[in-house]
Amino acid sequence: xxxxxxxxxxxxxxxxxxxxxxxxxxxxxxxxxxxxxxxxxxxxxxxxxxxxxxxxxxxxxxxxxxxxxxxxxxxxxxxxxxxxxxxxxxxxxxxxxxxxxxxxxxxxxxxxxxxxxxxxxxxxxxxxxxxxxxxxxxxxxxxxxxxxxxxxxxxxxxxxxxxxxxxxxxxxxxxxxxxxxxxxxxxxxxxxxxxxxxxxxxxxxxxxxxxxxxxxxxxxxxxxxxxxxxxxxxxxxxxxxxxxxxxxxxxxxxxxxxxxxxxxxxxxxxxxxxxxxxxxxxxxxxxxxxxxxxxxxxxxxxxxxxxxxxxxxxxxxxxxxxxxxxxxxxxxxxxxxxxxxxxxxxxxxxxxxxxxxxxxxxxxxxxxxxxxxxxxxxxxxxxxxxxxxxxxxxxxxxxxxxxxxxxxxxxxxxxxxxxxxxxxxxxxxxxxxxxxxxxxxxxxxxxxxxxxxxxxxxxxxxxxxxxxxxxxxxxx
Amino acid sequence: xxxxxxxxxxxxxxxxxxxxxxxxxxxxxxxxxxxxxxxxxxxxxxxxxxxxxxxxxxxxxxxxxxxxxxxxxxxxxxxxxxxxxxxxxxxxxxxxxxxxxxxxxxxxxxxxxxxxxxxxxxxxxxxxxxxxxxxxxxxxxxxxxxxxxxxxxxxxxxxxxxxxxxxxxxxxxxxxxxxxxxxxxxxxxxxxxxxxxxxxxxxxxxxxxxxxxxxxxxxxxxxxxxxxxxxxxxxxxxxxxxxxxxxxxxxxxxxxxxxxxxxxxxxxxxxxxxxxxxxxxxxxxxxxxxxxxxxxxxxxxxxxxxxxxxxxxxx
Numbered sequence: 140x141x142x143x144x145x146x147x148x149x150x151x152x153x154x155x156x157x158x159x160x161x162x163x164x165x166x167x168x169x170x171x172x173x174x175x176x177x178x179x180x181x182x183x184x185x186x187x188x189x190x191x192x193x194x195x196x197x198x199x200x201x202x203x204x205x206x207x208x209x210x211x212x213x214x215x216x217x218x219x220x221x222x223x224x225x226x227x228x229x230x231x232x233x234x235x236x237x238x239x240x241x242x243x244x245x246x247x248x249x250x251x252x253x254x255x256x257x258x259x260x261x262x263x264x265x266x267x268x269x270x271x272x273x274x275x276x277x278x279x280x281x282x283x284x285x286x287x288x289x290x291x292x293x294x295x296x297x298x299x300x301x302x303x304x305x306x307x308x309x310x311x312x313x314x315x316x317x318x319x320x321x322x323x324x325x326x327x328x329x330x331x332x333x334x335x336x337x338x339x340x341x342x343x344x345x346x347x348x349x350x351x352x353x354x355x356x357x358x359x360x361x362x363x364x365x366x367x368x369x370x371x372x373x374x375x376x377x378x379x380x381x382x383x384x385x386x387x388x389x390x391x392x393x394x395x396x397x398x399x400x401x402x403x404x405x406x407x408x409x410x411x412x413x414x415x416x417x418x419x420x421x422x423x424x425x426x427x428x429x430x431x432x433x434x435x436x437x438x439x440x441x442x443x444x445x446x447x448x449x450x451x452x453x454x455x456x457x458x459x460x461x462x463x464x465x466x467x468x469x470x471x472x473x474x475x476x477x478x479x480x481x482x483x484x485x486x487x488x489x490x491x492x493x494x495x496x497x498x499x500x501x502x503x504x505x506x507x508x509x510x511x512x513x514x515x516x517x518x519x520x521x522x523x524x525x526x527x528x529x530x531x532x533x534x535x536x537x538x539x540x541x542x543x544x545x546x547x548x549x550x551x552x553x554x555x556x557x558x559x560x561x562x563x564x565x566x567x568x569x570x571x572x573x574x575x576x577x578x579x580x581x582x583x584x585x586x587x588x589x590x591x592x593x594x595x596x597x598x599x600x601x602x603x604x605x606x607x608x609x610x611x612x613x614x615x
Numbered sequence: 616x617x618x619x620x621x622x623x624x625x626x627x628x629x630x631x632x633x634x635x636x637x638x639x640x641x642x643x644x645x646x647x648x649x650x651x652x653x654x655x656x657x658x659x660x661x662x663x664x665x666x667x668x669x670x671x672x673x674x675x676x677x678x679x680x681x682x683x684x685x686x687x688x689x690x691x692x693x694x695x696x697x698x699x700x701x702x703x704x705x706x707x708x709x710x711x712x713x714x715x716x717x718x719x720x721x722x723x724x725x726x727x728x729x730x731x732x733x734x735x736x737x738x739x740x741x742x743x744x745x746x747x748x749x750x751x752x753x754x755x756x757x758x759x760x761x762x763x764x765x766x767x768x769x770x771x772x773x774x775x776x777x778x779x780x781x782x783x784x785x786x787x788x789x790x791x792x793x794x795x796x797x798x799x800x801x802x803x804x805x806x807x808x809x810x811x812x813x814x815x816x817x818x819x820x821x822x823x824x825x826x827x828x829x830x831x832x833x834x835x836x837x838x839x840x841x842x843x844x845x846x847x848x849x850x851x852x853x854x855x856x857x858x859x860x861x862x863x864x865x866x867x868x869x870x871x872x873x874x875x876x877x878x879x880x881x882x883x884x885x886x887x888x889x890x891x892x893x894x895x896x897x898x899x900x901x902x903x904x905x906x907x908x909x910x911x912x913x914x915x916x917x918x919x920x921x922x923x924x925x926x927x928x929x930x
Contacts, residue, residue, distance in 0.1 A: 141890050142664065142667060142668070142671075142881070142885055142890065142893055143664060144658065144659075144660060144661075144664045145660075145661045145662040145663050145664040145665070146661075147659035147660075147661045252657060256657070407641075407642075408641070408642075409641055409642045409643055409644035409647060410641040411641070411643065411647075411648070411651075411850055412643070412644040412647030412648060412651070415647055415650070415651050416647065455886050464657075464658075464659035465658055465659055561642040561644075581644045581646070581647060582646065582647065582650075
């Protein structure tokens, strides 16, 4: 007997998709000088919309508008007044949540259940959380009179487009800064709807500016002389280039970069929940997660059992139409990213690791990659060292807690880690020794606006979220 | 999970090995189990898959009345409803069984003759189980003699909670022996076991002792069936089957009133235990008011409109 779920698609009309989108500068939607580009639905390769691209002159206009708004309106405004706007943005995100969720899934390729249940609610929660700080900054632990920095240039990635915009804008605005935000080239649409929401909320012109574009646009934002603060989330490679560019200037910088997190499963772990955590750690959002648990470190004595349970579980994952409410695994965001995943997994094969994927049919069109795991991986393999940023898990084993910690830390990255054990003392012992910004115990990929997030080593510096996240936007 | 590393063979050698086995099962992280159960509840079941689920769920109902006020007349009504839940629609399947007290088994047997609907009887001093073993076995013997096809026994929760696993095991094994050829459902009363670790241990204990089904609740204690408890019990039968090749069933009883909840549980059955368990031989709902909601939703799928409570019979 077999029971197939009928298709349950969310209506794409909900997204209110327009055929073209303009950039948002000084409170108005305008055409840019950088030439329009197309945003594509990665699940079908269909063109969704034309988007105005910004060049250096647009960046200059936006930064000037942000400077004006900072000096005349937003900077001098009392915190309790700023809070009203930020709360309003949060509420409007909630009101338009379905529209934003469907648009996000169309533009990014992620399953609707993730954009609906994770991305959009967390984006709203971030604005709510920081709105509450706006009139309490002197109690945040950064001195009695912390001041905003001025104009923030913010460049964000394509994996959580709206949520990353919220992570950048909410603390900056609450602290009294004005923003020039550059969304990722492949996923600009929800950030532009967020700009519309800023307009709807009556945010004074110039406080938030959104400039779509590619790498050049981002570089122009970072390079602009009148930007006081640069915040970047994305690849370590680009992060290093930005650090070089900003070095020797007065600009403040925070970077949230790549990761190669270890998810450590001890023999006394709650196995069923650990399997869920492994799946959530690496297959959530197609593995396009900087803190993804891309290395499974499992104690040798239970490796066979964990792997067989994991494979059974992967067999139940549903890959396909991102708008179907029952889809667990969506599309890879771009052809370029798909090629990178293919290149690195081919290296895994060549280096002698064993590849396994559940039987699942990939759609004919669009960018797709099946959930994949490699066994027989060693620390020396590229797939254990380099960030794949796709639904690919490298499975390694260990014998003792010390070996687990040593292997987990043996990476240039240090963004996150997971520990699975029913023994509380072991959680504390191991967490203390892991060099990672976030350590999850008996869970993985859990986010909350009240909890700081950020990296060690090549995963970057600075924290986003929580009280700590305010520091990146305050002079004290 | 546990499948391969479970050393079933030595588990029931003596009280010490039984205890070691049950405490050697992997723990259940409650937060994670709750999250998994909540995640499964977000599946969206539409159109043909919904119709299939509603009809399948109807065929999995153990239509239940367990009141002190039950009479032969009440049982007659229950049996008529069990045979033909939707009198005007012969395509509607009958339920799996009726579930009643032992002294009413004979009456039910008569009304259900030739229908394919089984007679399930609670026994063993239901619902508390606080009686001597000989009284419990006499209860079972009476129900089987009167023609019960299935026996729903309760475990001694007091013994379980005080760590006397062997006593619980022996009692289930004795009932198992006495109830032949009837099938045995073992009620864990998970609302009194409280932790999911206990639910996992009690499930394995019942399976090792020969229960054909593990069942959540008597319906007399709150909370009764909950999604996390169902999750852990489905994992137990899945892992038991992986270790022994022997598929056992799960019955959820108490507190499931809406078709929506029933469909969510079927999703859980499918995705946790597997398609093989989508079968009345391996999965049941113990319920009374649930059946009418299933019928109303089924007719809504066929006609496009809700008929309302007056269009389904109340028995």
